[in-house]
Amino acid sequence: MEHPPLISVEGLSKRFPTRAGDVHALEDVNFSIPRGSIVGLVGESGSGKTTLGRCILRLVEPSEGRVMFDGQNILDLPPKELRALRRRMQIIFQDPFSSLNPRMRVRTIIEEGLIAHRLGGTSRERRDRVATLLEEVGLQADHMTRFAHEFSGGQRQRVGIARALAIEPEFIVADESVSALDVSVQAQILNLLLDLCEARNLTMLFIAHDLSVVEYLCDQVVVMYLGHVVENGSTALVHSQPAHPYTTALLSAAPVPDPFAGRDRNILKGEIPSPLSPPSGCVFHTRCPLMVEHCRQAVPELRAVGGRRVACHRAEDVLAMGPATGAAATL
Amino acid sequence: MSAVTASATHAGPLRVLLQNRVVTLSIVVLGIFAIAAIFAPYLTPYQPNGLSMRERLLPPSSEHWAGTDELGRDIFTRLIYAGRVSLAVGLGVAALASVFGVVLGILAGFFSRLDPAISRLLDAMMAFPDVLLAIALLAAFGGSLLNLIIALAIVFTPRIARVVRASSLVVRELTYVEAARALGVSTPRILFHHVFRNITSPIIVQATFIFAAAMLSEAGLSFLGIGIDPSMPTWGVMISAGRQYIDTAGWLILFPGLAITICVVALQLTGDGLRDALDPRIRKSI
Numbered sequence: 001m002e003h004p005p006l007i008s009v010e011g012l013s014k015r016f017p018t019r020a021g022d023v024h025a026l027e028d029v030n031f032s033i034p035r036g037s038i039v040g041l042v043g044e045s046g047s048g049k050t051t052l053g054r055c056i057l058r059l060v061e062p063s064e065g066r067v068m069f070d071g072q073n074i075l076d077l078p079p080k081e082l083r084a085l086r087r088r089m090q091i092i093f094q095d096p097f098s099s100l101n102p103r104m105r106v107r108t109i110i111e112e113g114l115i116a117h118r119l120g121g122t123s124r125e126r127r128d129r130v131a132t133l134l135e136e137v138g139l140q141a142d143h144m145t146r147f148a149h150e151f152s153g154g155q156r157q158r159v160g161i162a163r164a165l166a167i168e169p170e171f172i173v174a175d176e177s178v179s180a181l182d183v184s185v186q187a188q189i190l191n192l193l194l195d196l197c198e199a200r201n202l203t204m205l206f207i208a209h210d211l212s213v214v215e216y217l218c219d220q221v222v223v224m225y226l227g228h229v230v231e232n233g234s235t236a237l238v239h240s241q242p243a244h245p246y247t248t249a250l251l252s253a254a255p256v257p258d259p260f261a262g263r264d265r266n267i268l269k270g271e272i273p274s275p276l277s278p279p280s281g282c283v284f285h286t287r288c289p290l291m292v293e294h295c296r297q298a299v300p301e302l303r304a305v306g307g308r309r310v311a312c313h314r315a316e317d318v319l320a321m322g323p324a325t326g327a328a329a330t331l
Numbered sequence: 332m333s334a335v336t337a338s339a340t341h342a343g344p345l346r347v348l349l350q351n352r353v354v355t356l357s358i359v360v361l362g363i364f365a366i367a368a369i370f371a372p373y374l375t376p377y378q379p380n381g382l383s384m385r386e387r388l389l390p391p392s393s394e395h396w397a398g399t400d401e402l403g404r405d406i407f408t409r410l411i412y413a414g415r416v417s418l419a420v421g422l423g424v425a426a427l428a429s430v431f432g433v434v435l436g437i438l439a440g441f442f443s444r445l446d447p448a449i450s451r452l453l454d455a456m457m458a459f460p461d462v463l464l465a466i467a468l469l470a471a472f473g474g475s476l477l478n479l480i481i482a483l484a485i486v487f488t489p490r491i492a493r494v495v496r497a498s499s500l501v502v503r504e505l506t507y508v509e510a511a512r513a514l515g516v517s518t519p520r521i522l523f524h525h526v527f528r529n530i531t532s533p534i535i536v537q538a539t540f541i542f543a544a545a546m547l548s549e550a551g552l553s554f555l556g557i558g559i560d561p562s563m564p565t566w567g568v569m570i571s572a573g574r575q576y577i578d579t580a581g582w583l584i585l586f587p588g589l590a591i592t593i594c595v596v597a598l599q600l601t602g603d604g605l606r607d608a609l610d611p612r613i614r615k616s617i
């Protein structure tokens with residue numbers, strides 16, 4: 001029998017009101033994260049990945065929908081219970097520079113969560129715990145007296161990981177946690193995350209720009225475009241047989257040999273449309289090589305096709321054409 | 332970035348501050364004023380209110396370095412004692428305005444719901460000329476040293492509150508504040524450890540300027556006869572009392588005038604120096 005998922009996102013929408021109008025950052029997002037698995041979240045810049053991660057942790061208030069965490073909707077929780085639940089979920093940020101308070105020593109940074117949740121015991125016990133954590137993430141115990149500015153980007157990211165792990169969460173959002181680092185350091189941090197997930201049986205939402213890193217790490221993948229989930233399924237399946245033209249394009253832009261190369265270029269012809277006024281029908285229709293008239297009018301439902309979920313009227317055609325054809329058509 | 336270059340850009344602000352000779356001189360001058368105020372009784376054989384009818388309106392001499400006033404009181408002695416009050420007013424106003432300003436500024440910067448009300452209040456206060464607002468407050472509270480400090484602190488609060496609000500708006504969007512929220516850190520702790528501790532530099536700079544401005548305002552109010560009880564000498568009180576002798580005994584207002592000017596200029600220069608030393612954008616280029 002299937003275990004119930006640890007996280008289940010249901011009908012989640014987020015609109016940021018701005019002077020120019022509402023930014024449609026997320027539209028009716030549905031997916032779940034099984035306990036103990038790593039789910040990758042990919043999409044171009046601005047597709048809403050960070051917003052989704054922050055909504056799941058309720059660091060921003062979603063406009064609509066539910067986020068079920070272990071059976072309870074965290075969007076219903078009163079502030080006190082929410083603070084208590086924060087112990088079970090954590091986030092590792094993209095920017096290793098702005099994510100550590102420059103006025104705090106590493107020890108204070110790492111033990112802050114322990115103190116907030118009254119977990120650490122005495123000051124001495126907390127100190128020992130910080131020392132163990134630092135070693136676990138590949139730093140040294142005596143680093144705890146230093147300030148963030150005394151570290152390199154990769155080391156800072158390790159401090160951020162230790163901070164997140166200190167309160168022993170079950171679930172972690174890793175928001176492009178390696179993309180700001182040197183290529184050689186990226187691989188080290190990725191492997192550290194992978195080891196920690198296994199050792200601690202963590203559930204993780206791993207946010208990335210492209211599919212290649214996700215293939216290396218993740219059991220499942222969620223592909224987002226302009227606030228919509230366009231494809232969601234097992235990484236191996238989505239990788240070998242993408243069923244959405246956007247996934248096909250992402251894959252074709254990700255050369256195989258170096259899974260860690262940082263790429264941040266435009267994947268498709270044309271600009272990503274403004275989330276202030278998303279296109280009608282299928283949001284991808286302005287850039288889709290397979291677009292037909294129907295796509296302009298009807299929003300494609302996220303439906304099961306070939307063992308995964310996909311939001312495209314022509315998913316069957318995409319599958320039939322195979323990944324190479326789809327890519328060739330795009331680029 | 333290597334650890335070495337990282338720590339180099341963080342070389343103590345104090346070092347950067349003292350590299351500037353004008354600033355160093357200003358700090359020395361302020362130090363002398365402070366020492367004179369603290370050790371006043373040991374620095375002069377006279378009493379600030381010691382009358383001597385035989386020695387009225389004497390010009391500066393080796394016995395009375397700054398001369399005597401219309402009641403025969405030693406002006407140098409009075410200058411030192413007046414410095415105590417003037418400096419206390421400046422310091423008290425700067426400290427109190429900082430407290431009020433930090434509270435209002437952080438509340439406005441961090442809680443969007445409070446922002447419109449607080450910002451409107453600050454704008455309204457800024458719209459009044461400083462001296463007029465102080466006069467109105469003193470009329471309401473009644474004149475005394477403490478009330479003068481409170482009134483001037485209220486007058487200068489918006490200056491602190493505005494920089495604190497602006498800085499809080501920036502800091503609250505930084506990732507480490509979000510990390511603290513994600514950890515379940517309480518809001519008061521976030522406000523103090525993550526917001527306040529990262530915006531102290533602009534507060535210190537503003538407080539230095541307020542120190543100077545408060546001393547000037549006190550002198551102005553005393554000159555108008557609105558500030559403190561005239562039996563308690565301040566530099567402003569001395570100028571006010573001496574102005575009728577401006578033609579015959581100019582030293583009565585020359586020396587207190589010099590004291591205010593030197594002190595205010597030194598504070599301004601120190602404030603400028605602090606701003607440069609604490610501003611990370613300028614420091615990076617050094």
Ligand SMILES: Nc1ncnc2c1ncn2[C@@H]1O[C@H](COP(=O)(O)OP(=O)(O)OP(=O)(O)O)[C@@H](O)[C@H]1O
Nearest residue numbers: 016018023025044045046047048049050051052275
């Ligand atoms: N606080 C905010 N106010 C207004 N708009 C916002 C806000 N936060 C995000 N957005 C907008 O929402 C959209 C999604 O942003 P988000 O940061 O979630 O994208 P992303 O996929 O994480 O991009 P990236 O890969 O660049 O990190 C963007 O158009 C962004 O401009």
Ligand code: SF4
Nearest residue numbers: 282285288295312313
């Ligand atoms: S629905 Fe139409 S426009 Fe959208 S991805 Fe599928 S084929 Fe392209």
Ligand SMILES: [Mg+2]
Nearest residue numbers: 049050051176
């Ligand atoms: Mg992002």
